[in-house]
Amino acid sequence: MTEQDIKKNESTEKVLQDTSKRVLSSEKREDIWAIIISGVILLLCSINPDAIYTFFKKTLFIF
Numbered sequence: 001m002t003e004q005d006i007k008k009n010e011s012t013e014k015v016l017q018d019t020s021k022r023v024l025s026s027e028k029r030e031d032i033w034a035i036i037i038s039g040v041i042l043l044l045c046s047i048n049p050d051a052i053y054t055f056f057k058k059t060l061f062i063f
Contacts, residue, residue, distance in 0.1 A: 045052050 041052075
């Protein structure tokens, strides 16, 4: 390998590392969606707990 190839590979690695730090990983996306969904459920339970209880009672009865 020539010196230019080595420098090119090093710069490519640096660009890939910088990009990976800026982009969300799939695990982080899953965590964010889990927080959003649980927040919506918490909000719904705060607004109308009887309706949520009835919904899950009927839904779980089927299974």
